[in-house]
Amino acid sequence: MKSENYILLIVNPIAGDSEKDTIINSVTSEAARRQINLNLYKTTGTGDKEAIDSLIDELKPERILVAGGDGTISLVAACVFEKDIILGIIPAGSANGMAVNFDLPQTLPEQIAIAFSDCTLAIDVLFINENICLHIADLGINAELIKNYENSSVRGKFGYFLQTIPTLINSEYPFHFEIETEAGTTEETGILLAIANANKFGTGATINPEGKINDGKFEILIFKNLDVIEIVKTIQERPQMHSDFVRVISTHKAKIRSKKKVPFQIDGEFLDHVDAVSVFVSNQQLEIALPEKFCKLHKNNTEL
Numbered sequence: 001m002k003s004e005n006y007i008l009l010i011v012n013p014i015a016g017d018s019e020k021d022t023i024i025n026s027v028t029s030e031a032a033r034r035q036i037n038l039n040l041y042k043t044t045g046t047g048d049k050e051a052i053d054s055l056i057d058e059l060k061p062e063r064i065l066v067a068g069g070d071g072t073i074s075l076v077a078a079c080v081f082e083k084d085i086i087l088g089i090i091p092a093g094s095a096n097g098m099a100v101n102f103d104l105p106q107t108l109p110e111q112i113a114i115a116f117s118d119c120t121l122a123i124d125v126l127f128i129n130e131n132i133c134l135h136i137a138d139l140g141i142n143a144e145l146i147k148n149y150e151n152s153s154v155r156g157k158f159g160y161f162l163q164t165i166p167t168l169i170n171s172e173y174p175f176h177f178e179i180e181t182e183a184g185t186t187e188e189t190g191i192l193l194a195i196a197n198a199n200k201f202g203t204g205a206t207i208n209p210e211g212k213i214n215d216g217k218f219e220i221l222i223f224k225n226l227d228v229i230e231i232v233k234t235i236q237e238r239p240q241m242h243s244d245f246v247r248v249i250s251t252h253k254a255k256i257r258s259k260k261k262v263p264f265q266i267d268g269e270f271l272d273h274v275d276a277v278s279v280f281v282s283n284q285q286l287e288i289a290l291p292e293k294f295c296k297l298h299k300n301n302t303e304l
């Protein structure tokens with residue numbers, strides 16, 4: 001039987017290159033105040049999925065709080081998927097793309113209040129080459145930037161910044177993609193092909209203004225060039241991007257092929273160089289504790 005009063009806190013100690021004791025102590029105090037049992041698991045980078053799966057089997061928590069970057073959130077999402085467990089997010093990574101997308105607040109007390117709250121939203125879950133994706137995956141220069149960052153020694157946002165120019169100089173863009181969806185097969189050339197469940201990158205750039213995270217669909221966005229004016233527009237909440245800059249395809253499933261292998265990332269984790277990607281939206285959603293405003297806006301969207 002499910003324990004109604006159990007929460008698991010999963011912390012990635014290296015994410016974002018920041019100490020995590022403040023988070024652990026604050027979450028522990030909040031759990032004690034609410035008279036909830038709390039169990040802590042710190043990731044090690046190896047065998048974490050198996051370890052978390054077995055903790056879930058043992059403790060049967062009603063909720064899991066995850067403190068880390070997008071990679072750790074995706075890992076935990078894969079563990080709780082189809083298990084009737086609510087996910088709470090304490091952003092503690094370098095880029096925190098998901099937190100930016102969900103409009104999570106900046107301060108830890110506010111983040112903890114939301115992670116423990118009853119305000120939840122069921123969001124779509126994508127499977128890409130059998131990996132879970134909640135936020136954005138891409139093929140091209142952004143994935144290459146993530147690969148270069150992961151191979152470098154400087155962590156945090158500054159580490160990403162340092163890799164920007166070398167990535168632009170050394171990347172072998174443009175890339176050629178063949179995209180097969182329910183609507184047919186099409187070909188496009190671009191610097192970056194994004195598979196977006198969400199709206200924004202961790203930088204805050206809105207790349208998918210029309211996308212809805214709970215509508216049972218995702219968008220394929222092919223960015224065709226490095227048009228600075230169009231890139232600057234993505235700072236806005238709802239940019240109107242030119243069709244010469246980006247082509248958008250909304251779909252439930254897709255196969256993407258490329259003649260040569262292209263760098264590939266999912267939710268901020270570089271995976272590999274690939275020449276074929278298969279994507280579909282699961283018919284099961286994932287329940288996440290999120291800010292009230294975000295939940296209301298997205299629940300209204302589906303009712304429109």
Ligand SMILES: Nc1ncnc2c1ncn2[C@@H]1O[C@H](COP(=O)(O)OP(=O)(O)OP(=O)(O)O)[C@@H](O)[C@H]1O
Pocket residue numbers: 012013014015016017043044045046068069070071072073092093094095096155156268269
């Ligand atoms: N204890 C650990 N030691 C080393 N690596 C770890 C540890 N725990 C998790 N990892 C690795 O951390 C990565 C996920 O990091 P995450 O996306 O959560 O944070 P991040 O924002 O990318 O942080 P950073 O950029 O500082 O790595 C995974 O590759 C995982 O294997």
